Amino acid sequence: MDKLQIRDFIASRVAKEFKDGDVVNLGIGLPTLVANFLPSDITINLQSENGLIGLGPKPTEVNFDKDITNAGGQPVTLLEGGMYFDSTLSFSIIRGGHVDVTVLGSLQVDETGSLANWIIPGKMVPGMGGAMDLVTGAKKVIIAMTHTNRGKPKILKSCTLPLTAKNQVNMIVTEMGVMDIKDDGIHLIEYNPEYSIEDIKSATEANLIINDPIKMKVEV
Amino acid sequence: MDKLQIRDFIASRVAKEFKDGDVVNLGIGLPTLVANFLPSDITINLQSENGLIGLGPKPTEVNFDKDITNAGGQPVTLLEGGMYFDSTLSFSIIRGGHVDVTVLGSLQVDETGSLANWIIPGKMVPGMGGAMDLVTGAKKVIIAMTHTNRGKPKILKSCTLPLTAKNQVNMIVTEMGVMDIKDDGIHLIEYNPEYSIEDIKSATEANLIINDPIKMKVEV
């Protein structure tokens, strides 16, 4: 798979986690692509922390409205039934457990479900935006990311960068497979048969608990 | 003065404390009458803690609307420019210092500006409603009440009933006069010439600081 195929592979697998009626917040970058793979037979309510529920596809020239953007500042549309609200209600929704699933990218995730994705000291300081509230408040936190960064593992025994939150990640989806994070560690529950279990283990610093993982279907 | 005249005398004097643009909350009972004496040359924004600003007069049969009431549950009207809001914003307004003046009745007030008006243990337990927030949050707290209760002083050295708030009252208006509460105690700044200074002193348990108080005009 090339880079774009990898991103679509990850995004399409994440989209299978949603249930009818779920409120879902998709982070910037790869997680945004998940919107392209939403199942058509159920209703997913996409929330955006700048103040809307019912995030629709990118506008065309015809329905473009500069007053409707997502949390990345990109123009979006509002679906029927959607609505706007202010930042305090937006974070009551987020912090209060009213978001069923949040999907974010990450620089590092570790065995305890801690993640780091908002700062590389001395190098990159974008700020945490709404990410800390999202991972703390959402019922389920899914990290959607490439398994490694230039060959270096991102799934670690313990994060080395400043944390975004402690013990909050429930699931990791990468091009190599799907991992559940439980009290006893990271379980590889599905894997991409383009990689061997040994490949995946060696690309992962954290210990992987492996009990008969399912082979994923790869349709590119 | 008879009972009704006393109430109007107190209410009309309280109304003189307001400045143009003030946000004012009037409690149930005697304070409600203050609305009848608002100066016509300035704009006063009456707030009601159930969720409106721009409280207008009682409705007639024609403009009665069961969905518009004041905090006492009485039907009211909304003036032009007024608006509705929910209870959380209502108390952000109240607690946040956005109410310039609150006018309340009281059972007792004392030299330190503490007041008691929400419970008589074993006898009457109506609850504090919004009163505790109002006296804590408003910039100026005026107590509008009769000077005594069946001859017994209500302005005391120290309240004996459970407090509504500590050190929050700025002014007391009764049928006998107007008192400012400052760090050094209660100053009688105006008095009703129908009463002698000695009458007022003997109807008051608290020490009154008296320095040349102004004679009030009594127009009944």
Add this chain to the structure above:
Amino acid sequence: MKKQIKLEELKNHVHDGMSIMVGGFMVVGTPEFLIDELVKIGVKDLTIICNDAGLPGSGVAKLITNGQVKKLIASHIGLNPEAGKLMSEGLMECILIPQGTLAERIRAGGAGLGGFLTPTGIGTIVEDGKQIINTGGKDYILELPLRADLAILEGTTVDLFGNVMYTKTTRNFNPVMATATDLVIVGAREIVKSIDPDNVMTPHIFVDYVIMEEL
């Protein structure tokens, strides 16, 4: 409409001993017909969280009169003399909370906050048994979040998605209660196709069921 259920179905969502937040302020904004149904169902040992105790014959007063309320959490019960009587006689537990603190505790319950610091009640019996925290040279009471099993609200206008608008002073505690309970049931005066997305007061994600008021 997906979320609409019949009035008779309310019984499937209530049970003895549950805690219920009831919208409204002196019965303005209280869904009277849902209260009537709760009386009919006869569910008991309820904890009711409401601004007040209703008015004699209206609002939560009906549940109180019918002996269904074990515990009332409110800011004011003065306009329902029976509530005071039951409280004095020890027949109904009654917890009185300053109105702003009540609204804010419910908000904290819905917003995932562990509590908040309020100056309201400092120096009064309201602070009894609570932690006092000094910040910026001033004392505050640490008040804790409040949640319930069910919220019974009055929505003036509800759209096909379950978005809600409240008219005039019926709004009061309704929107904040919608955020702070496991289940939210809205009694609707009218159901419309859609509400202007700028004017939605309770987003549909908070609403579980809508029951249309039969007039």
Add this chain to the structure above:
Amino acid sequence: MKKQIKLEELKNHVHDGMSIMVGGFMVVGTPEFLIDELVKIGVKDLTIICNDAGLPGSGVAKLITNGQVKKLIASHIGLNPEAGKLMSEGLMECILIPQGTLAERIRAGGAGLGGFLTPTGIGTIVEDGKQIINTGGKDYILELPLRADLAILEGTTVDLFGNVMYTKTTRNFNPVMATATDLVIVGAREIVKSIDPDNVMTPHIFVDYVIMEEL
């Protein structure tokens, strides 16, 4: 309209060293023409409180580029590389706050609360130097209220009394900031006779001045 002033009068209400909350989220809901005027006035040593650092050439980024900002309090500065550069070089102090905490601190500042307990940031450097309070078996950070001297907001529609409505996602931080500063100035896209009392988002009592955007 009583509260309306001219754009040229903005200079009478600002001064060096003041703290200013600026509404908007990635410049959506930021009153661009008031920012332009602040650049023209050249008021400096400002503390700016805003969700973000704007975008290059838009929003508070203009003030940052022009060297008028001494301190920036925001949740995210990633889309304005210059802000990160100035921060790294020590030329602008930058305090990063989780977005929900930023909104809630401003709300506390406007609502007279002494602070609130949030789970956001527990176990991260966000908790450094802050009090941790355990309630209900869970750790929370005690976060304190945030206020400023002035708020500069974008109101889509303002009525003759100063009531404000915000359209679509321009709402964001605007209404909460209106409650938390000594002075509130709204840049209006349009001024109308009146707004439906149910749909007012910022009551006029919060608004000190309105400046109409010249198009």
